[in-house]
Amino acid sequence: MDNSFVLKGNVCYNTTPQEVSCTANGYVVCVDGKSAGVFAELPEKYASLPLVDCGDQLIIPGMSDIHIHAPQYAFRGLGMDLELLDWLNTHTFPEEAHYADLEYAGRAYDIFANDVRRSATTRAVVFGTMHVEGTELLMDKLEQTGVVSYVGKVNMDRNGGENLEETTEASAADTRRWLADVEGKYERTMPIITPRFTPSVTDELMTQLADMAREHNLPVQSHLSENPSECGWVKELCPWSECYGDAYDHFGLLGNRTVMAHCIYSDDREVELLRASGTYVAHCPQSNAQLSSGIAPIRRYMDLGMNVGLGTDVAGGANLSMLRCMSDAVAVSKLRWRLVDDSLAALTTQEALWLATVGGGSFFGKVGSFEEGYEFDALVLDDSAIATPRDLDVWERVERYVYLAEEGGKIARKYVRGCEISLD
Incomplete structure (x- = not known):
């Protein structure tokens, strides 16, 4: 056998x-x-x-890291004095623009893939960049590690800044080209539709990405309700939406094959959207602390029977350690209980192990x-x-x-x- x-x-x-x-x-x-x-x-x-x-x-x-940004690994441990939106504009977007250069991308992704291989991570849900060739190179390198992963070509047709913004037409066309290129190519590395987050993706592009997800039966990953400034920005960009989550659900992008990272500021309507649809919440405790975002109410989500796993969210989180992610999840839940809402008990280490193994692993099937x-x-x-x-x-x-x-x-x-x- x-x-x-x-x-x-x-x-x-x-x-x-x-x-x-x-x-x-x-x-x-x-x-x-x-x-x-x-x-x-x-x-x-x-x-x-x-x-x-x-x-x-x-x-x-084995442990499943269900939210991580491969191109950000190059500047992990830097810029932790900034909040999310300033951090994106100062560090993240300029760094990701470098991945148009395949020589640079190759050097960076060699380091990332080798460190993933040696880490406690056995499965991962990964953001690439908007660059087709760079994302395919990342997939090639992750395939060689033996780790099972979903990898996404990032889509962003607004608010990307210099050198990191596509037109709607180019973003959609490049995504279709990428999907054709990687179809059937790998044993362990699979594509995932990846609108970066609502502030970076127009309604028109969201519609096309949702169509691709349905046509190709693909999962989806993005960000949701991470930071108060971000949530306010979404209200301005999508005044028709009833909550931030509705800006995805309107296009059919929530569901039990979708991972939404963070969900710190989800209101009751948004929580019910996530619960009813079976959408996965990727809890990223270190990133949420380092970028001054907040503490997600993971106890509430677990009590509601929602799908929840853990994400290192490099480089918002400083390293790949799922063990550190577990201990941080317990620690921040204690702070939330003490300082924010004493009706939600802190997580135990047993529960953190569940989140790192079965909780996130179930996104891949019977795993964990x-x-x-x-x-x-x-x-x-x-x-x-x-x-x-x-x-x-x-x-x-x-x-x-x-x-x-x-x-x-x-x-x-x-x-x-x-x-x-x-x-x-």
Whole structure:
């Protein structure tokens, strides 16, 4: 059987958003690239499969980063003293204009792709730029990593500034050309329709992008209600809309194959649009803090049963670490509870693990769990260099790794769809 093997180690995964299953010295079985379950003792029917003994290491599901900007990786860690709109105009748009130069794009995307490959991210939903050739180059490089991803050619026919604004006709034509170029080209890298956000996309272009999404049965990604200034701008640009979310829903761009990043300032009508349509919310806690945007009410969204995952949102977020994203999600939820709305309890680390694995992974299908039938994405974590005099159980070690990975933690192995990814 292809992609069939057994990992032995200390296994931990979510069974619900609030609960984890931990099996010390257990076995997680992969059959044909899918999980066959976790067992305290290896069933006889799997005894003939190759066994990878991970010793005392931790085994958890892979993590899905459902909102990240690949071209912004080049200036991560810079410009964090600005709010969103000033940050876009000062850093983001000038940087993205460089990706018309394929030599520059190649150097930048080599760094991005290599770092993604070595990170805890096994699946990603990625923004490129408006440049067709540059976006195809990004897709080529991500395909080589073994990570599964959606990648979007960004569309923006207004308010892009110098060298980063298309005409409506060119944007639509280039998007169709890009879709034709990449159709059937990759095993793990898929296109996603990507209007940057309402302030950058006219109603006419939104209409055409929605048509393409329907024609090609493609998912959609964009931004929603991230910053008060942005929300006010949308009211001016789309006076006909009843809320910011309506500026997308009007064109049929919300749904359970759509990721909307942030959703910090969504009012009741917008929340109901997102809930009823099954739209995914990408919670980006570090970016929201660094750009002074706010704190999304993720507890409310989870209580409503909405689709929610995590995004690093580089370069609003400073790095690719989904572990840092988890700890930030917990931290900002505590601040929101203390300072904004004490009716919404803070997130637990178990819930943050759910968001990083099953929550975002479900955008890709049955992904993010070791329950039977899920695609086999896994991380083997070595925490042996994180010193402590205490005897910790499996969950305590996973929880500690989330917060202390940089103090000696190491990703020892990484699997996507049952295939091991080289970390060298």
